Amino acid sequence: MKVLLANKFFYLKGGSEYVFFESARIFKERGDSVSFFSMKHPKNISTEYSKYFVSNVDYEKGGIKNMLVASLKLLYSIESMKKIEELLRDDKPDIAHLHNIHHQISPSIIKSLKKQNIPVIVTLHDYKMVCAIYSMISNGKVCEACKNGRYYKCFMKSCVKESRMKSLINTIEMYLHHKILHIYDSVDIFISPSIFLKNKVKEMGFKGRIEHLPNFVNVHDYEPSFIGSENAIVYFGRLSKEKGLFTLIDAVKGLRIKLKIIGEGPMKADLETMVMNKKINNVDFLGYREGDALKDEIRKSQFIVLPSEWYENNPRSLIEGFALGKPALCARIGGISELVQDDKTGLTFESGNSDDLRDKISKLVSNASQLEHMGRNARKMAEEEFNPEIHYQRLMEIYKQAIHHNWQ
16 A cells, blocks of 8 residues: 655654654565655654655744745645645545644645645644644543534633734634635544543534554564662653643652653743742753663653643553663543553552642552552553554554545
């Protein structure tokens, strides 16, 4: 099968990019042909398909002209349509699988794909189908105000970086794509990595056909360690507000265990300031790590922590931690409970409750045998439920359904 994979970033920026590149890898290993569509960027991985990529769009860059150009591309990108049509003429894929295309590429490419009668799959990595800012977080709290297409709430609440102007653009985007152009009606099948996300977007009013397919990890790339060599716990991922890191740091203050925070993000400076001002001496910021350097830090730890304060989907960090033989202590929110089963693969706590989190940390670190048992269960879960072969076979079934639907 010839598969076209599209994603706005073509380097390992986050979890959705890992899924994007790992999907390409399992396709190639099984003899499928893969082509790519993305955005130009200095960090991009080299590929022969870069000649088709769209111009770089940076929404953080200042200036009225840049803001205007970027906003127009966010709404509907003519360049993306032209570029992908060139790729389609040259490569002729059997199916297109879109990941994160919003804003930098825009869903305008769906029109070009359907004009060529190509089946379209979209993986839902977040809540963009029902929320103007994707996260369902407004002013630091979970928000469902846009339920049933009330997208104007984004503007009213200044959800986008507390800016009325930026919120207006995102509000217009939602009405244009969902209410005027009905552009997502042309997608054959959506994929949700978590049952929670599937149910939540339908509850919010989304009508598209959604199939559940969890993320995966190649466990052969992850040598497990069921007994940590350091008196430490670890968070790894993006350092952003919705990840609950302020709650986590507050919870570990004074405990006789080290918290290692791995990653970069917009809240890093604020988190470091909190540690300094409160004189917390058991928190280390290790910066960005990847590959073996990241895996080694996780192996040395007792368990991983994910203190999220938003509706997590199907966090890759959890699956990677499980593959390394580590149980998880996680907030009871979103799709996390589909992975972390209390006293089996880890423990959960009330999201945002630092006292509950502190109690659960103390409970886990005092029971080494329980940690090892849960770590082995976590590894088994990764092997049996999140392995590439199961993922590939299920994905091929979804592709065949989409092809059949497209030709009806």
